[in-house]
Amino acid sequence: MNVRLTIQYDxxxxxxxxxxxxxxxxxxxxxxxxxxLLEGEAVTVHGAGRTDAGVHAEAQVASVTxxxxxxxxxxxxxxxxxxxxxVRVTGVEAAGDGFHARFSAKGKTYRYYVFNExxxxxxxxxxxxxxxxxxxxxxxRECGQLFLGVHDWSAFSSAQAEVEDRVRNVTRLEVGEFWxxxxxxxxxxxxxxxxxxxxxxxxxxxxxxxxxxxxxSGEDEIARALATGDRAxxxxxxxxxGLTLVEVHxxxxxxxxxxxx
Amino acid sequence: MNVRLTIQYDxxxxxxxxxxxxxxxxxxxxxxxxxxLLEGEAVTVHGAGRTDAGVHAEAQVASVTxxxxxxxxxxxxxxxxxxxxxVRVTGVEAAGDGFHARFSAKGKTYRYYVFNExxxxxxxxxxxxxxxxxxxxxxxRECGQLFLGVHDWSAFSSAQAEVEDRVRNVTRLEVGEFWxxxxxxxxxxxxxxxxxxxxxxxxxxxxxxxxxxxxxSGEDEIARALATGDRAxxxxxxxxxGLTLVEVHxxxxxxxxxxxx
Numbered sequence: 001m002n003v004r005l006t007i008q009y010d011x012x013x014x015x016x017x018x019x020x021x022x023x024x025x026x027x028x029x030x031x032x033x034x035x036x037l038l039e040g041e042a043v044t045v046h047g048a049g050r051t052d053a054g055v056h057a058e059a060q061v062a063s064v065t066x067x068x069x070x071x072x073x074x075x076x077x078x079x080x081x082x083x084x085x086x087v088r089v090t091g092v093e094a095a096g097d098g099f100h101a102r103f104s105a106k107g108k109t110y111r112y113y114v115f116n117e118x119x120x121x122x123x124x125x126x127x128x129x130x131x132x133x134x135x136x137x138x139x140x141r142e143c144g145q146l147f148l149g150v151h152d153w154s155a156f157s158s159a160q161a162e163v164e165d166r167v168r169n170v171t172r173l174e175v176g177e178f179w180x181x182x183x184x185x186x187x188x189x190x191x192x193x194x195x196x197x198x199x200x201x202x203x204x205x206x207x208x209x210x211x212x213x214x215x216x217s218g219e220d221e222i223a224r225a226l227a228t229g230d231r232a233x234x235x236x237x238x239x240x241x242g243l244t245l246v247e248v249h250x251x252x253x254x255x256x257x258x259x260x261x
Numbered sequence: 262m263n264v265r266l267t268i269q270y271d272x273x274x275x276x277x278x279x280x281x282x283x284x285x286x287x288x289x290x291x292x293x294x295x296x297x298l299l300e301g302e303a304v305t306v307h308g309a310g311r312t313d314a315g316v317h318a319e320a321q322v323a324s325v326t327x328x329x330x331x332x333x334x335x336x337x338x339x340x341x342x343x344x345x346x347x348v349r350v351t352g353v354e355a356a357g358d359g360f361h362a363r364f365s366a367k368g369k370t371y372r373y374y375v376f377n378e379x380x381x382x383x384x385x386x387x388x389x390x391x392x393x394x395x396x397x398x399x400x401x402r403e404c405g406q407l408f409l410g411v412h413d414w415s416a417f418s419s420a421q422a423e424v425e426d427r428v429r430n431v432t433r434l435e436v437g438e439f440w441x442x443x444x445x446x447x448x449x450x451x452x453x454x455x456x457x458x459x460x461x462x463x464x465x466x467x468x469x470x471x472x473x474x475x476x477x478s479g480e481d482e483i484a485r486a487l488a489t490g491d492r493a494x495x496x497x498x499x500x501x502x503g504l505t506l507v508e509v510h511x512x513x514x515x516x517x518x519x520x521x522x
Contacts, residue, residue, distance in 0.1 A: 008382055008444075008445065010383040010384060058442075085383065086386070089380070090380050090382075090445060119269075120346070120349065121269055121351075122270055122271040122346065122349055123317075123388070127384070127443075181319075182319060182505075183269075183319075184319060184351060244443075
């Protein structure tokens with residue numbers, strides 16, 4: 001049976017999503033280990049987004065084909081009983097044979113959290129980047145609009161990105177702020193949706209907007225970076241710990257309809 | 262100079278507030294270690310609440326007398342530079358000589374977080390207790406009102422509590438719920454304020470209200486437990502990880518006025 005998993009994780013203690021040759025702990029490896037125990041043979045779990053080391057997920061999506069037939073509830077409980085408490089399968093659903101978490105995805109949404117106080121709260125230190133200098137959310141919001149639409153993202157991705165096509169469509173970019181009662185401080189959040197993300201693209205957008213918020217960059221730099229692909233015009237790549245994969249987008253019902261069992 | 266510290270901590274990796282003879286890691290020990298480095302001699306930090314192992318604090322208050330004169334900003338930065346990232350001094354203020362964080366306190370507020378889904382989110386697992394069975398918040402709210410006022414709390418505290426006087430005044434008890442977007446689930450929160458708490462009192466109240474929420478206890482049991490002091494009528498002590506010291510209450514300006522420098 002082909003299965004769709006929804007997964008949450010605190011990426012702090014993982015070397016990212018993807019199984020590493022070096023044997024480091026990864027989310028994919030954690031899930032595949034549990035499923036191999038349950039299935040009695042090796043299985044491959046395909047994730048929608050191969051998040052980097054330290055990046056978190058509220059609702060990562062993965063697909064996996066299993067030999068045995070499982071009730072979704074039992075499978076969820078069985079996997080969760082065999083993985084660390086920093087990763088949880090929050091949903092299991094039977095999917096059509098044609099569903100593949102990555103290839104069927106139409107887009108993703110990432111969020112970047114910044115804790116903007118003189119101190120970094122122990123309650124958000126695992127999930128938020130710390131910026132002690134005051135950020136102008138208004139300026140970040142204005143400049144963020146420049147990222148919307150179809151652009152070549154060469155200036156906002158890893159130089160080592162092995163892809164040929166660096167054109168992506170950013171469909172939404174919002175900069176918000178809220179007060180965290182628990183952390184006792186202001187949190188600035190940058191949400192960005194696109195039909196796809198190059199490596200480091202979300203963190204590079206966040207880093208550039210942080211430079212804008214501190215008054216160190218502005219419209220000109222962003223427009224020129226987008227036009228020329230010059231990495232020197234983009235801000236530094238913001239640290240992984242502030243980034244969370246929030247949602248993977250599929251066409252409505254697609255994963256059910258794709259040859260659903 | 263006498264100093265008032267406001268402190269946040271994630272209690273997960275601490276053996277509680279108070280320095281232990283066995284040399285385990287404590288919040289008090291962490292702060293005293295940093296201050297001893299800065300002062301060049303041993304100092305004693307007095308906390309308002311001696312939270313148990315695993316219990317967190319959003320705004321613990323402590324007082325300490327220092328030999329050197331410090332600007333509050335420099336002292337805060339210097340302490341934070343010498344302690345783990347799971348504890349932060351969020352505020353430093355000069356206090357009058359008469360101020361003592363514990364003896365000057367007029368009351369405290371604790372909050373107990375319960376994550377009420379079939380799974381426990383990695384984003385709240387350090388700060389919330391997990392209850393998979395559905396809780397009736399309405400019933401918890403009704404029964405919670407029975408705790409208000411002056412009672413003998415023998416049924417709701419540790420049998421080993423060395424205090425003579427087990428009478429305390431609970432001035433506020435609220436049961437709320439909210440949806441956590443990050444954790445993707447319902448959080449039930451129990452907030453309780455009193456002029457003082459016996460050991461395990463907050464966790465025992467929380468455990469009793471959890472039993473109420475599951476339909477296993479009710480008004481009768483609570484009323485009889487309060488009247489008789491019979492521990493068997495109270496619910497189990499809820500796990501430490503769900504509890505947070507939210508606020509320490511002082512008379513307005515008291516710590517400033519008490520012989521302020």
